[in-house]
Amino acid sequence: MNNTLRKQVNKEVTVTSMYFSSSRRQMQAFPKRIELEGTEYTFVESGFRYLVKKGQRLVELFDMTDGTNNYRLKFDNTERIWTLVGMNELPRAMA
DSSP states (O other), X not given: OOGGGOEEEEEEEEEEEEEEEEXXXXXXXXXXXXXXXXXXXXXXXXXXXXXXXXXXXXXEEEEEEOSSEEEEEEEETTTTEEEEEEEEEOOOOOO
């Protein structure tokens, strides 16, 4: 994601739908739809997942897109909480 356009959000969200992707003989879950303050955001079925270890905690980061905006989500495995970390608009093509 382009950090210069990122809007910091850092708010808890509800994941209302998931999809699963198979890679290297392992099934991985990704968020498909989230709800934030009454608005739903639906992602295309492709994204990046990062595992980050913070001390004894394992945190998953997801970079997702809905075709218009990029989103970074965080899932805290210990607390079982989803957080929308930030979002930004995709660059527009020049005509």
